[in-house]
């Protein structure tokens with residue numbers, strides 16, 4: 001097993017941090033520059049944040065700029081994959097699904113492309129972010145997004161088995177446990193966290209998910225001013241299965257890199273086998289909790 005051979009080359013991953021605006025051309029220029037840089041540096045997979053394609057300044061603009069998976073945007077990323085020979089996690093594409101005509105809402109879709117530009121996985125965000133913190137944060141994702149219907153099984157990549165999630169999903173440990181039970185070694189949370197919630201919760205949540213699941217956690221993030229009324233927290237990072245932050249982006253646009261050491265992951269799991277210690281016989285009532293009635 002290559003992963004356990006001492007001194008074996010460990011796969012390098014790259015995490016992108018960008019400031020998407022309503023300008024799709026400019027966003028593609030920024031992302032493609034970072035992807036090329038990651039490939040040149042030898043990364044086998046590059047992770048882009050939620051809304052890497054654009055952040056609209058209002059609902060109408062967001063809907064009008066959305067595309068299908070067969071559209072121009074994804075074609076360009078598929079060509080880039082072939083040109084650079086790199087895997088891409090495109091974490092949160094504004095997707096017009098097959099029900100666009102009837103719903104006039106989109107999906108927040110996380111795509112995984114292989115170096116041939118083939119779509120190896122799609123996950124549509126299941127936990128939508130509808131949050132109102134008076135005077136500070138107002139997000140109404142449900143106004144323009146349909147919730148995804150399922151969690152998808154982790155996908156094999158040269159860095160390990162990748163479990164797909166998006167941003168606000170990070171707050172639901174049930175999902176990270178489900179993905180881990182399905183074999184995930186790397187959990188991905190491409191995000192566009194607000195500054196208010198990010199400064200309070202971001203790193204704590206990412207490290208908690210890594211410690212609980214004993215997975216690598218990869219979180220590419222939006223940073224800076226996306227438009228007049230929206231700023232993002234940044235702090236893209238990689239956390240190892242022991243909960244240690246092993247890479248983090250600086251302020252502004254950029255990349256950070258980490259080596260994935262699956263032998264280390266298996267050692268952590270072997271030495272502290274929390275998965276085997278789980279008391280599934282006790283959690284039934286909690287796991288089966290329904291949404292409480294509205295106040």
Ligand SMILES: O=C(O)CNC(=O)[C@H](CS)NC(=O)CCC(=O)C(=O)O
Pocket residue numbers: 050051054055056062129139140141167168171192193194197198
């Ligand atoms: O709207 C788009 O174009 C892209 N999507 C987003 O920015 C999403 C939904 S509004 N943002 C979040 O989920 C922030 C979560 C967050 O900040 C938290 O959980 O604290």
